[in-house]
Amino acid sequence: MRAIIPLVPRAKSDAERNLATFISRARGATTAFGAGLNFDADCWDVTDFYAQKGHGNSKHGTITIHFMQRLKDGGTPFCRQLIDFAKAYVRSQLANRSSSSFTYAITAFRALDTAIQECDISCLSDCDAAVFNRAAELIRRKSTVDDNGSAGSVLGVIARFLDEKGFVYAPLHNWSYPRTRKATSGRVGPEFERRRHAKMPDQAALDGLAQAFHLATDPRDILIASVSAILCSAPERINEVMVLSANCEVEQSGKDERVYLGLRWFGSKGASDHIKWILPGMADVVREALTRIRRITEPARIMARWYEQNPGKLYLPPDLEHLRGKKLLTLEEVWEIANLSPDKRIVRGWMQKAHIPFAHIDLNHPIRGWIQIHAARFADIERHIVDMLPPCFPMYDERRGMRYSEALLVIPEGLFGNRGSSAGNRCMFEVVKYHHVGCALGQNKRAGSTTVFQRVGIDPEGKLEMRSHQFRHWLNTMAQSASLSQLDIAKWSGRADIRHNRSYDHMTSEEIVTKIRDAVGDHAKAIGPLAEIPKNLPVTRAEFAAMAVPTAHVTLYGFCVHDFTTTPCEMFRRCLDCREHVCIKGLPDKTERIRQALEANRDSLAKARKAVAENAYGAEDWVTAHQAAVDRLEQLLTILTDRSVTDGAVVQLNSTSTYSLSEGALLDRLHLDGTGAEMLAGVETTKRLP
Structure with missing residues (x-):
């Protein structure tokens, strides 16, 4: 076969x-x-x-x-x-x-x-x-x-x-991942609240952190509270805090003769290194935090400098220097070097785990006579501890040329462990790790770790928790609410791409409504009808603002202040033709969408003009409509890109030739009565009032 x-x-x-x-x-x-x-x-x-x-x-x-x-x-x-x-x-x-x-x-x-x-x-x-x-x-x-x-x-x-590369038989024709897009990234509803709660720190945890900063006595708690204070002063990433140098401060006198504090930050994710100036209200807190950190970490830098100058030798603190000349160490001397609990069983277990061979010392016991006790060779202890030096020692960060002896957050090894004393190993150092900060703030609370809030006695039930990156979201949101420019927010955050600001903006709809209401009647904060308050109004400005802006929800281009409890949207989401739509200068994603809408309308206008040249029926009406839209969008974009207009300014469209269903019905009725032309201005004026 x-x-x-x-x-x-x-x-x-x-x-x-x-x-x-x-x-x-x-x-x-x-x-x-x-x-x-x-x-x-x-x-x-x-x-x-x-x-x-x-x-x-x-x-x-x-x-x-x-x-x-x-x-x-x-x-x-x-x-x-x-x-x-x-x-x-x-x-x-x-x-x-x-x-x-x-x-x-x-x-x-x-x-x-x-x-x-x-x-x-x-x-x-x-x-x-x-x-x-x-x-x-x-x-x-x-x-x-x-x-x-x-x-x-x-x-x-x-x-x-x-x-x-020709690794597949059937061509994939530039296959790409089909991404799903949300209909809106609104600021209302349970989804927004869930996202905001996950990204923003709880106010109770922030208050507890302030208390911990004053109550902490244990070195590790002082360190965590001080690092958190630095994170509260500037929207930095935790990895950027980890590479701060010991001499990171910069002080400079301003024109008002006040001394301002800045910190040297190493940039990440494409951002360059920069000096970040601390707000005056937080400057003294940051100075105190740095002083506390240095007090705890200076012994570790002393160790690092010793190992740089004495390669292969064991560092000993001054009170243990006399042990350097000994060949054999008793278990009591070993636990002093390694800062272990004063228990021989613990020392023996530590030596066995480290594969350090036991030696013996002959001792004349007053009762038992000559006996042998466990000991360790100094050379073995020295070799084991020196081998614990971090990889690539003495360089802490080769890209920035920083040594371990120059880093701020180096600590005695085991400071966050369970040693005999809370001071950590007296002969070896390590760096503060991400999980040290995370566990102390409650990220690993479910696994049984104790938080700094519990250790200082303000949270016995363990309810408080936060993440280090929440500080960054919190400070960015405060900057957004203060109408800081998007460029300044990006620079303040050490961000290379200004578009990433929107991921850190968690302002609620109530906060946005408050901002818009605050701009009503204020020419410095608003442009358009909202800036004009009729004279002799029988209500206060605050009451008028509440009536003019009852609510606000997110649109592609800005915010809609229409009261949907009275009528649904009568403009069919034609937001850029609606007088109840406002834009806020300084939001790059929404400004970009307006620019795209302008380009689309210019393209439609060109097609309509071409149709007119070809004598297409009704093309003149399309030219008129598209020309009005282009003119309106050009004016709006000019305002939103004008550097003389401050970021955060509220921009509202003036009267347009486009009317809602109810306005159109009213005008039809007036025209039937023969009074449409005379009443047109009145209709537009009353529309400004709810």
Whole structure:
């Protein structure tokens, strides 16, 4: 019987061969993550690689890449069709990027792994658009937010990489992740409240933090409260606080002869290094916080300077310097060096865990005679503790040329641990880690960690909690409510892209209504009908503002102040033609939409004029309508981009030739009565009043 020879298309065999070659090169020829990397392992520890690059995360814990599903999904490694390509892709494409870059890639690979198995794909080269569409669905379904656009974008990059390199048989035709868009990012409703609550710190926690700053006595509590005080003074990221230098202050006299305090910040996420000036109301708090931090961290910097000048030798504090000449140390002397609890069992356990061999000392006991007691060789203790020096010592951050002896947040090793004393190790240092701050503020409260609020005695039930990034959202929202310009907010926050401001704006609709009402009748704050209050009004300005602006909700271009409790929208969402629509200068996303609307209307106007030239019936009316819209949008955009108009100014459209349904019905009635022309001005005037 003759053997059956399967016929494989050349395009498919070429794709499989290209894929195999790519994986082979990544396995053997690529040295990213180290030449000795175990490529076949399902989990890579790349901490040392990022430590050599001076990456901050390497100082605050291990950096690992898991090529497997999450534990809650079974924790199984990726299928054989995908796992080798996933490793090759991460090693060849993501090794020179931030350690956070492969987080989204692994999320994308997890979804692709499940999709491949569900679609019964025998080889990665057989993947087509249907497989990636299924992976996109899985990303959305398993995301804790509405849509994980970051992982989805990476999935699209992987698809295009496979297509461009010829690793797939069926072309993917520039497949991209189909993102879902919300209908609105409004400021009312349970979804907004949930988002605001998650991003903004609780007021009770802020009050508790102020109390903790004054009540803290334990060094670790003083440190956490002081770091939090710095975060309250400037909208910085926690990773930027971690790389503050010990001499980060800058003081400068202003024109008013007052001394202003600034801090030198190292930028991140594309922002440049900068000096950030502290608000005068927080300057003394920040000075006190820095003084407290230095008092706690100075011993660690002394250790770091010692190890810089005496490589390979053990640092000993002055009261233990006499132990340096001894060959054998008793267990009591060991616990003094390592700052362990005064318990020989604990010391023995520590030595066993550190693989330090025991030595013995002959001792003439007054009752038992000559006996042997456990001891340790000084050389073994010295070697073990010196080996605890951080990777790449003495450089703390190579990109900025900062040493450990120059960093602000270096602490005695074990300061946040359970040692015999709260002062930490007297012979070794470490850096403040993200989880030290996070756990102290309550991020890991469910796992049993004790917060700073509990330790100072103001929250015995453990109800208070907050996250370090909430300070940044809180300060940005306050800047938005104070009508600070978007450029100033971006600069103040150390942000490279001004468009990212909107993710940190959590002003409520009530706060926006208050701002608009405050602008009513004030020419310095409003432009348009809202700035004009009729003379001899029989109500106060505040009462008139409440009537003129009963409520406000978000639109694509600004805010609508129509009272929907009386009538629904009669303009059919034609907001830019409505007199009950207001814009606020300084919101870049809404200004950009107005600019896009202007371009669209200019294009429509050009088409209408072309239709007039071709004698199309009724084209003149379209020219008139589009010309009016273009003129109105040009005036509005001119105001919103005018530098002489302060950010936060409320801009309202003047009377237009477009009327609502009720206005149109009224005008029709007046025309039937023969009084339309005479009453037109009156209709427009009364419309300004609710």
